Amino acid sequence: MLSKLLGWQDTIVALATPPGVGAIGVIRVSGSRSINIVDELFPSKNLTIQFSHTLHVGTIREDNNLLDEVVISIFKNPKSYTGEDVIEISCHGSPYVQEQVLKAVIRKGARLARPGEFTQRAFLNGKLDLTQAEAVGDLILSNTAASQKAALHNMRGQFSLVLKNLRDQLIQFSSLIELELDFSEEDVEFADRKKFFELLDQLSAVTRQLLDSFALGNVIKNGVSVVIAGKPNAGKSTLLNTLLNDSRAIVSDIAGTTRDTIEEILNIEGILFRVIDTAGIREPTSDIIENMGVAKSLKKIEESDIILYLFDAGFIGIPEIEKISRELKGRNKKFILIINKSDVVNISEAREKYKSIPEIIFISAKENIGISELKQMLFSSVTRQQSLTENMVITNSRHYEALQQVQKSLTDIKEGLHNNIYIDLLSLDIRKCLHHLGEITGEVTNEDRLDYIFSKFCIGK
Ligand SMILES: Nc1nc2c(ncn2[C@@H]2O[C@H](COP(=O)(O)OP(=O)(O)OP(=O)(O)O)[C@@H](O)[C@H]2O)c(=O)[nH]1
Numbered sequence: 001m002l003s004k005l006l007g008w009q010d011t012i013v014a015l016a017t018p019p020g021v022g023a024i025g026v027i028r029v030s031g032s033r034s035i036n037i038v039d040e041l042f043p044s045k046n047l048t049i050q051f052s053h054t055l056h057v058g059t060i061r062e063d064n065n066l067l068d069e070v071v072i073s074i075f076k077n078p079k080s081y082t083g084e085d086v087i088e089i090s091c092h093g094s095p096y097v098q099e100q101v102l103k104a105v106i107r108k109g110a111r112l113a114r115p116g117e118f119t120q121r122a123f124l125n126g127k128l129d130l131t132q133a134e135a136v137g138d139l140i141l142s143n144t145a146a147s148q149k150a151a152l153h154n155m156r157g158q159f160s161l162v163l164k165n166l167r168d169q170l171i172q173f174s175s176l177i178e179l180e181l182d183f184s185e186e187d188v189e190f191a192d193r194k195k196f197f198e199l200l201d202q203l204s205a206v207t208r209q210l211l212d213s214f215a216l217g218n219v220i221k222n223g224v225s226v227v228i229a230g231k232p233n234a235g236k237s238t239l240l241n242t243l244l245n246d247s248r249a250i251v252s253d254i255a256g257t258t259r260d261t262i263e264e265i266l267n268i269e270g271i272l273f274r275v276i277d278t279a280g281i282r283e284p285t286s287d288i289i290e291n292m293g294v295a296k297s298l299k300k301i302e303e304s305d306i307i308l309y310l311f312d313a314g315f316i317g318i319p320e321i322e323k324i325s326r327e328l329k330g331r332n333k334k335f336i337l338i339i340n341k342s343d344v345v346n347i348s349e350a351r352e353k354y355k356s357i358p359e360i361i362f363i364s365a366k367e368n369i370g371i372s373e374l375k376q377m378l379f380s381s382v383t384r385q386q387s388l389t390e391n392m393v394i395t396n397s398r399h400y401e402a403l404q405q406v407q408k409s410l411t412d413i414k415e416g417l418h419n420n421i422y423i424d425l426l427s428l429d430i431r432k433c434l435h436h437l438g439e440i441t442g443e444v445t446n447e448d449r450l451d452y453i454f455s456k457f458c459i460g461k
């Protein structure tokens with residue numbers, strides 16, 4: 001019934017490799033008719049009698065029209081990605097050839113797959129749970145070592161395992177509590193309250209830890225925006241170039257060189273920082289374009305996660321730095337105060353001079369002094385010494401929202417226990433908690449939600 005509603009008795013087909021010219025293009029077919037359909041287009045061999053996990057070289061023909069010479073891979077259910085019969089046709093990588101083969105498969109009775117439909121079927125057939133399926137999507141999109149690791153971790157099911165384990169224990173308690181309901185006349189307690197409290201504390205701790213990891217998860221998945229700000233000529237563009245090891249932005253001793261914002265990606269130990277060089281901030285002048293640039297700089301500062309505020313070692317006084325520092329603190333944002341051009345001053349004298357502002361750092365963007373320390377500061381300001389590989393990190397906002405609900409219902413359960421509320425109310429709270437835990441791994445779900453989750457995948461996955 002469910003399968004009919006979702007249309008997953010159909011045989012589906014899609015191009016699994018990216019569109020465009022390549023060495024090969026893989027067309028994936030999944031469903032009960034996949035072997036028969038492809039067999040009709042493959043006169044070279046009878047595919048219906050071949051073993052699973054075998055490869056077959058031959059030609060694809062439709063009505064005597066030769067389309068391509070291909071390699072066919074057979075994966076019979078249940079030992080395939082989707083859990084159904086799967087055939088992969090490796091064609092030559094011309095978009096035209098691929099389209100011809102794809103259309104031929106559709107004419108023989110397959111339907112074009114929706115985005116993520118192969119993975120959706122894998123989920124519905126119990127090959128993956130929901131967090132694992134989502135991790136497949138994340139892995140495809142991962143672009144750094146850290147995002148790859150986080151996705152692989154989830155795909156291999158570690159996250160689900162922890163949640164399932166806790167959920168199972170909660171289910172046990174829930175059934176004991178519900179048993180008490182049946183014997184409510186007799187005033188008995190089947191569920192050991194002390195152990196129950198222990199379990200609730202354990203669940204809260206794990207939930208808290210996962211919720212806390214989301215800040216890092218977000219950083220791993222989406223990167224961090226870093227704005228380089230400061231007065232004209234402070235050396236902002238020079239710093240951008242030095243960080244990137246590239247002469248990306250124009251540098252000159254004319255104040256107001258950078259007029260528009262320039263954004264580039266910097267990878268520091270697996271975390272992507274979007275570094276934004278801005279127009280130097282100064283009072284409005286008669287130059288309209290420069291004023292527009294300054295307005296844009298202020299907007300970028302507003303939107304950024306971290307601000308690198310640059311001062312020119314030759315032209316600053318302590319009151320100015322203190323004023324900027326107060327202003328930045330008021331914004332509740334991470335920032336690093338930096339004195340640039342430290343190569344032109346005597347460092348120990350300068351340190352002495354600015355000792356009332358101990359957090360300030362000295363660099364020379366031009367001479368590459370203090371740059372690797374600055375990179376290290378950027379990295380640790382977002383990771384806060386948390387390991388990117390050992391701990392479990394949640395990167396998915398759907399999981400985050402469900403975990404927040406879990407946390408809330410755990411608090412309700414604990415309060416209920418303390419206040420000795422009626423067992424039926426208590427059991428309702430427990431069910432709520434179980435529901436939200438199950439939502440994460442997909443034990444509890446609805447079709448719309450599933451369709452939404454998988455629609456974000458690419459076609460052919
Ligand atoms: N000695 C020295 N000169 C530097 C250093 N960093 C930048 N400069 C020089 O300072 C001048 C201004 O540098 P830019 O990088 O263009 O400064 P900016 O902050 O981007 O300036 P605007 O774009 O005008 O706001 C150039 O002549 C640079 O060569 C440094 O660390 N040491």
Ligand SMILES: [Mg+2]
Nearest residue numbers: 236237257258
């Ligand atoms: Mg500049």
